[in-house]
Amino acid sequence: MIDALVGGKLFKAAEERRSSSGKTFVSANVRAADGEGEGLFVNVVAFSDSAKAALLALDDGDSVSLAGTLKIGTYQARDGSVRPSVSMVAQKVLMAYHVARKRKAAAEAGERKPGQAEMPRGGRDPLDDSLDDLA
Template identity: 50%
Template sequence: MIDGLVGGRLYGEAQIRTGQNGKRFVTCKVRATTGDGDTLFVNVIAFDDDVQTGLLALSDADSVALSGALTPKVWTDKNGLVKPALDMVAHGLLTAYDVRRKRSVMTGQPAEQDGGDPDEAL
């Protein structure tokens, strides 16, 4: 297990699921760009209520940063190419909404008047 931070964009919508024990969890995929420009998909699962709520509030392609336990994986695409992927158990979440809210507290301006693109902060 690797403790990591991943920033990217939500790929599709987050999904609510229920485990065999009856406990709710949320899954989603995040598309992250590597340093050399390749795309890496991160399969995310969240058990924390606050992280679940934040993920469910996002839409496809919204910016997100997640922290948690990472496990490296590989998968084979339909052309037979082996590609890297990551599985993450997310413990923390930061979205553009959180950035705007924190910026408004720091500047004393309402969040909708801060004038900045919230995705620029991520």
């Protein structure tokens, strides 16, 4: 297995399912672009409560990033060509909502937390702009 971070868009809404043993899990498909810009579908399954809830909160077409274990294989398509098969067990789900929520919480707190580094002179955090494109 490979520890991986996959980013893409949710293809259809995620579905909650129940295993034969009665445990629930969520399955989803994420369309991610490969290095050449081609779309690649990643079959995703989530077992942790936080990952299940996050996937179920998303709609078709929402952007999402997933961290988890990746399995890569191949399958033979109907036309006889061999294509890649990518599956992931997602442990963490990150979406743009998380970034906005963290910023709002930090602004409301308005003070430095114990153990947090001091703000550079000028009161501007140089890393603050690094997540602007996610919000």
